[in-house]
Amino acid sequence: MSPQWDTIGFVIASKYRLAVLSVLEDGPATTTEIADTKDLSPSHVSRALGRLRTRSLVELTVPEEQRKNRRYDLTDEGSRAWEKIQRAGLAS
Template identity: 45%
Template sequence: MSKSRNKENKMNYNKLGWIKASTYRQNILRSLEAGPKTPKELAEENEYRMSHVSRTLSNLKEKGLVECLNPDCRKGRLYALTDEGKEMIKVI
């Protein structure tokens, strides 16, 4: 296996560990598995405060696991899993 492939695997395992370290991250990702949702829908579905959902979505977005589908909207922003997020969901 090449060095670049080893580095890629290690990065994925680091992200996987990061996801598994938080039930918020795991539950938000699982909720998005069904399709795009607004932060409000995620908060209601998981019985989380909006501040927790917003922070979690921001962190997941920084890691490239979720994306905002309509970032220009102030209200009704929709979030969805990225391809990498979909791969991670299979493992958690």
């Protein structure tokens, strides 16, 4: 099933959410790894990850109780959304 345009709009409205999806496209990563890859603030990346998790676009790949080195990955829906964003030329 293709992601809805409101989901795409949600992602592209934030450079942080776009950055998170672009890094996670290459595989699981921690908040710090995402922030370092894109030269962004870890706190902003963390907030973006939380919002993307709420929309089921990313998922935690370690137990919820783990507080350090939490790794995130794209869900199937997140992968489809990222592909649609790229095909539409919205991942600037």
